[in-house]
Amino acid sequence: MSAASLRRAARESVSGLPRAFWWLWTSTLVNRLGAFVATFMTLYLTLERGYSASFAGLVVALHGLGGVISSLVAGVMTDRLGRRPTLLAAQASTAFSVALLGFMEHPAAIAAVALLVGMTSNASRPAVAAMMADIVRPEDRVRAFALNYWAINLGFGVSAMAAGLIAEYSYLAGFLGEAALTLTCAVLVFVKLPESRPGPLPGSRPGSRQAGAPAATGKGAAAGTGAEPAIGLGTVLRDGHFMGVVGLSFLISLIFTQGSVGLPVAMGAAGFSPGDYGLVIAVNGLLIVLLQIPVTAFIEHRDPQKLLVVSALLAGYGFALTAFAGSLWAYALTVCVWTLAEIVNSPTQMGLVARLSPVHGRGRYQGMYSMSWAVASLVAPLMAGFVIDRYGAAWLWGATGVLGTVAGAGYWLLMRTLPEGGVVEVAEAADGGASAPVAKPLPAAAEG
Template sequence: MSAARFGQAARESVAGLPRAFWWLWTSTLVNRLGAFVATFMTLYLTLERGYSASFAGLVVALHGLGGVVSSLVAGVMTDRLGRRPTLLAAQASTAFSVALLGFMEHPAAIAAVALLVGVTSNASRPAVAAMMADIVRPEDRVRAFALNYWAINLGFAVSATAAGVIAEYSYLAGFLGEAALTLACAVLVFVKLPESRPERPTSGSDAAGEEPAIGLGTVLRDGRFMGVVGLSFLISLIFTQGSVGLPVAMGAAGFSPGDYGLVVAVNGVLIVLLQIPVTSFIERRDPQKLLVISALLAGYGFALTAFAGPVWAYALTVCVWTLAEIVNSPTQMGLVVRLSPVHGRGRYQGVYNLSWAVASLVAPLMAGLLIDRYGADWLWAATGVLGTVAAAGYWLLMRGLSEGDAGVAVVAGSPGTEATEAESGSVAEVAGEAQGDAKPAAAAGVA
């Protein structure tokens, strides 16, 4: 892609979005600039505190367990109480719990507060995604989610490098820094973002009469949507090893926190640099092929870590699975956005984020067990198997669709008609829309 074409694509990506979106985007960027706990928890426990990989895996798993609980609870809160109150409560409590974690010394206290951090830090995700869908026009939502994902990774690229340096001098400074920036996000939300939850219709229409039935049971019975959630879990289980298995393996190989910070920062830098041109390349490709190929790249990208020696070799493996992330996340999120009814967005986003939360619970246990008992190479082999299974799952999910159906795009309608489209449209229609509707969206829950 030429520089001129890249510049044009960049200008088209940011044009026409409402001011409220940019404040939400800014809060996402600030929040990710302070990311420390999720990235360096395993190194903090194994190198700074001297605990085993199994204990580190248990603590990070408890952090993930907190996310499992809060994904569902926060999803319901987002629909019932509103987006803004949920965001404020989540960010303020996260700032407190992260700061508290930095002062914990007893193993049981560390585990308990890590669970609390998991509950609070994941509670904002359904609200952010729902608010973004509320304030952005249907035809611009794909683009808005992609820009939010870009902010997540821009912040991560900076914070991973900076936090690696900070960790070599003081882990406590990292905890307090994340707490301060998270509190700044809460202030920003309070000052700049109004409530965006759509008002429920007061007429006696059939649609209005059916809305109270949208609950967690409705989401769980939505077979098409839950298929996406299940495959997202497998992919999340792989990607989570970038912050769980990779730091432990590099630490055991004699690398410093700074080395790991530089290696994992490659992920964020590449997404910042490549998200726009790669999106332009894939947006009209067959989503089935994109999902299958990205799953294989993710699994075998991590599997290549078994053969890495010097730091640059680890960085090369990150390049492979980062490409998978760039392709998979927007294509998959295109399905999720259109499958969510207007007045059930919080619950649908909560269940979707559950796939990442459960992966955050399972991945550390898997990594700790395999590394302690069999060695890191077995962990990387397992990621290859998971990638293969996920690729087969994506292929089966869309195998029954005709070529014509797979390319049909659902025309974005008004918010009032979106629930009908989401509930009656086929996976093929949804996937077709993810291809042709401007820029594919990326998962706001990767954060």
């Protein structure tokens, strides 16, 4: 791709998105600039505190358990209380709990506060995703999710290098730095981001269709009430296609989480320092910063089935190659492989989740989707600690290859069963008004 093509792709990627999106994007960037706990927890516990890989895995698993609990609760809060209040509460409580964790010394206290950090830090995910789906037009969502993912990794790439150096001198400084930047995010949300939750149309009667809500279907429509069917967690669980996406997301998350769980433990056991790990994992963020925009421009209208299958295989076998790494350059090369999988998988899958989520159930649907990552954060550390302690890291990397193969087959089968006409989207006007629902078919291979 030429320089002119790259510039054109960059302009097309950032044009036409609302101002509120860019404030949300900025908040995401600032938050990820302070990322420390999730990335360096295992090194902190094994190298700084002297605990075993199994105990480190247990603590990080408790962090993941906190995310499991908060994902569903935050999803309901996002729909009931609003996106903005949920974000504010999550970010302010995260800042407090992260700072507190830095001062904990007793093993039980470390474990308990890690659980709290997991609950608070994951609570913002459903609100961010729902707000983004609210404020961005359906046809721009893959691009918007890609840009948000780009911000996450721009911040992560910078923070990984800085935090790796900081960790060699003071882990406490890393905890306090993350707390300060997370609190800055809360202030930014309070000052700049308006509430985006769809509300009733001006002058509408109670029970009438709300702005941005899809037309009633099923029993409500048959009765002629025009009311949107009630959406609860049971509705989400009964949605077979969506829960299939959640299950496959769990497998993919289980693989990608090894970048912050299995990889640092394996590198530490091989004699590499926290700074070495910081440099290697920074390759992940750097590549996403460089490639996310041009790759998204290339894949935006291509067949999502093929994209998801290929990304699953790249993720699984990219991590499997780690078994053969023996130098920093070799580790960095494996990171390049599975990073390409991230670049393709994340916006494609998030776009699919947004398509399958009804407007007034976005919080609950996004909460369930976030839970797949949270459950993976719970299972992956236990899996990594057990396998590395008992059998060695090579077996862990072999398992990721198997998981990637299973996920690839699952995406292929799932996408074949989606309705031919796609799912119903609602075209929302820029001023917040409602318009008629329109069919948004999933991209076909011929469109690429």
